[in-house]
Amino acid sequence: MTVVKPPPSSSATSTLSHRQHHILNSITHLHCSSKLFNSTTTRNINILRTEATTNSSTSISTTTATTPSQRKTNSDDILLNLLRQRKTEDAWIAYTQSPHLPNPTCLSRLICQLSYQNTPSALTRAQSIIRRLRHERQLHRLDSNSLGLLAVSAAKSGDTLYANSILKSMLRSGYLPHVKAWSAVVSRLAASGDDGPKEAVKLFSQVTRTIRRFSEPDLVMNSRPDTAAYNAVLNACANLGWTDKFRQLFDEMPESECEPDVLTYNVMIKLCARIERKDLLVFVLERILEKQIPLCMTTLQSLVASYIGFGDLDTAEKIVQAMREGRLDLCRILRDANLQELEKENDNDNEVFEKLLPNMNYPSDYEPPLLQKVFVPNTRMYTTLMKGYMKAGRIKDTLRMLEAMRNQEDSSSQPDHVSYTTVVSALVNVGSMEKARQVLTEMTRSGIQANRVTYNILLKGYCQQLQLDNARETIKEMINAGIEPDAVSYNTLIDGCILIDDCAGALEFFNEMRAKGIAPTKISYTTLMKAFSVSGQPKLAHDVFNEMEKDPRVKVDLVAWNMMIEAYSRAGMLDPAKELVDKMKRKGVYPDVATYGSLASCIALARKPGEALLLWNEIKERCGLVTSDETQVLKSSSKVPVLKPDEGLLDTLADICVRAAFFKKALEIVAFMEELGIAPNKTKYTRIYVEMHSRMFTSKHASRARQDRRVERKRAAEAFKFWLGLPNSYYGSEWRLEGEGVEDDEYAI
Structure with a gap:
């Protein structure tokens, strides 16, 4: 690996002794080859550099009062003194006014203090320093601590893409960040949308792969993964439903001297829920008790939430009732409640879970373990059950639960802001905005402050009811209550404007959001694109799309491409729509049913039936209906997903073919619809044939x-x-x- 080193100043070079050069070069070579910035190494390097600089300074004889080198030293001293006093704002001003680049200690410390502030402005300032150093090829001036803290700060602010890029850049250069830094980014990526969980797994693998290259454990001691790091990456696997990878990482934990804790098994509960294995939930609980891992309320709440996710409210209620009665035989209750699930022959992933949960194969007369102690339902548990009622549309039960919680003598079981917000959400879902307002008033009267989530739910309700004036008043009420609207608030308002066909209002809210320093999200861009699409302004939608492509904080995904293609399709602009499809393919994004559906609609609107034949051929290849060499390549590529057309797409194509008298292709399409179990609309096709083609081939003079x-x-x-x-x-x-x-x-x- 070639390491770019900064050129030494001429004055210093001329006065350094041969021994000092040898020491500095040796230390720099060792430092750049391993790039392990532990505190001891950094301190030794700084001491040697200080000694060399001091010796060289004493050998310089000048006739002037101050030289450029001395002025540089003075300004660095001033900056370092401000940083030591934690005067970060003054230090930043001193940095911006400095005519030269500060020394490595000042730069690293300034990055650290800006990262600690954890504010958007501080993050922007830290990023500007990184850009400057990258431009001047001086990134090696920063230590791993400062880069790691910057990555954590970016992740906390929601800019996971930047955080991930910082860590990957460090690893490519040979730097090893502290485990607390890189595991925090893995955790944030695992919980984020889009490809976040996949990137979390990649980052974890990249770090651990780099660690294994070092033969001496002491060198990587501070970077080795701990249980928290494994839990973060296991959470990513659970979110993706990757059972094999989950088991592989779980098996690696002992090798890294990490023991699974209760959070590890809580994540396993999530995995079981994600892959729809309700029968495994009781085994996870039994395994925790069998290994004598201290149980926590989060585990029980996760079980309740999982059964609710499966639509099994009865079992969720049994868990809560058993806890209310102080029972310890919860495992037996779950076994009895889900006896049919346990008796099912389910071979899917059994081999994986038999290693994760060996108690699955215990004999039928096995007596399940008892809880270690009595767990009493708390506010969070009751609220989880309340969310189940809301999900099932049982509004009365939701309201009764709230009332029962308010009558609890134990303060740990009384409703909090999440409980009230759940009730508000339940009422908003059924359009009872007046009752939702009453709950908000009751919440305030109880001394519980509504938060941003509560107000955002109200905003969504008003927008769905087309009451934009009330939505605007709610925004004012939020601000008066000291709660600043966020991207979700503005996305909701933009979507509300679309519902009332107010394209100008949507743009106004988007610009207001950016003026307040709120970073637009992917939903912000796509929603605004939808506004211009619906209003028949595809070029303006494309301008928004271009802005989205330039924004490094968001990723242009398939939804955004489809929104843009739909904008052109609505206007019947086939050529730009096709160009976008070609562009997205070049970027590795493959069209889905919605993409092809928009193209088919555009072809029908543009009255170019020949394009429908080309589109149908492409769809056949994606569905595996043709066996050309190109198709075999597509099939062998794991990146190209298999397409399963829906009724809307196939019906549109068949409609175009019938109108254009392409009866052979029309028959192919309707036959494929019947194979998929979709009943073609024969009545419609008969009407089209009679109206348009009943006189075909009747000329006797041809x-x-x-x-x-x-x-x-x-x-x-x-x-x-x-x-x-x-x-x-x-x-x-x-x-x-x-x-x-x-x-x-x-x-x-």
Whole structure:
């Protein structure tokens, strides 16, 4: 690996002794080859550099009072003194006013203190320093601590892409961040959307792979993964439903001297829920108790939430009731409640879980373990059950639960802001905005402050009810309560403007959001694109799309591409829509059913049926209906997902083909629809045929050459009529329309 080193200043170089050069070069080489910035190494390097600089300074004899080197030292001393006094704002001003680049200690410390502030402005300042150093090829001036803290700060602020890029850049350069830094980024990535969980697994693998390259454990002691790091990456696997990878990482934990804790098994509960294995939940609980790992309320709450996710409210209620009664035999209760699930022959992932949960294979007379102590339901547990009622549409039970919680003597079981917000959400879902407002008033009267989530739910309700004036008043109420709207607030308002066809209002809210320093999210961009798409302004939608591509904080995903393609399709602009599809393919994003559906609609609107044939051929390849060499390549590529068209797409294509008299292709499409279990709309196709093609091939004056060219089309037309059930040559019957006869030989094949 080639390491770029900063060129030494000429004055210092001329006065350094040969021994000092040798020491500095040796230390720099060792430092750059391992790039392990532990505190001891950094301190030794700084001491040697200080000694060398001091010795060189004493050998310089000048006649002036101050040299450029001395002025540089003075300004660095001033900056370092401000940083030591924790005057970060003054230090930043001193940095911006400095005519030269500060020394490594000042730069690293300034990055650290800006990262500790954990504010958008501080993060922006730290990023500007990184950009400057990268531009001047001086990134090696920063130590791993400062880069790691910057990555954590970026992750906390929601900029996980930047945080991930910082850590990957460090690893490529040979730096090993502290485990607390890189595991925090893994944790944030695991919980984020898009490809976040996949990136979390990649980052974890990249760090651990780098660690294994070092033979001396002491060198990587501070970077080795701990249990928290494994829990973070296991959470990513659970979110992705990757059972094999989950087991592989779980098996690696002992090698890294990490023991699974209760959080590890809580994540395993999530994995079981994600892959729809309700039968495994009780085994996870039993395994925790069997290993004598201290149980926590989060585990029980996760179980309740999982059963609610499966739609099994009865079992969720049994867990809560057993806790209220102080029972310890919860495992037995769960076994009895889910006896049918346990008896099912489920071979999916059994091999994986038999290693994770060996108690799955215990004999039937095995007595499940008891809880270590009595757990009493708390506010969070009751609220989880309340969310189950809300999900099932049981509004009365939701309200009764809130009232029961308010009557609890134990303060740990009384409703909090999450409980009230759940009730508000339940009422908003059924359109009872007035009652939702009453709950908010009751919440305030109880001394519980509504938070941003509560107000955002109210905003969503008002926008769904097309009450934008009330939504604007709610925004003002939020601000008066000291709660600043966030991206979710503005996304909701933008979507509300779309519902009332107020494109200008949507743009106004988008600009207001950016003016307040709130970073637009992926939903912000796509929602605004939708506003311009619905209003028939595809070029403005494309401008928003271009802004989204330039924003490093968001990723242009398939939803954004489809929104842009739909904007052109609504306007019947086929060429730009096709160009976008080609562009997205080049970027490795493959069209899905929605993409092809928009293209098909655009083809119908633009009246270019020939394009429908090309589109149908592409769809056939993606569905595996053709066996060309290109198709085999597509099949062998794991990146290209198999397409499963829906009724809307196939019906649109069939409609185009019938109107254009492409009966052979129309028959292919409707046959494929029937294979997929989709019933084609024969009534519609019959009407189209009668209205547009009933007089086909009726001319008695066509030339023989023209009649010969019609043979294949006539065959296809007769076959299509046969499929519709109209009179045709296959029946040997005569079909008359409005009293006009048609010669039998015109349909002869």
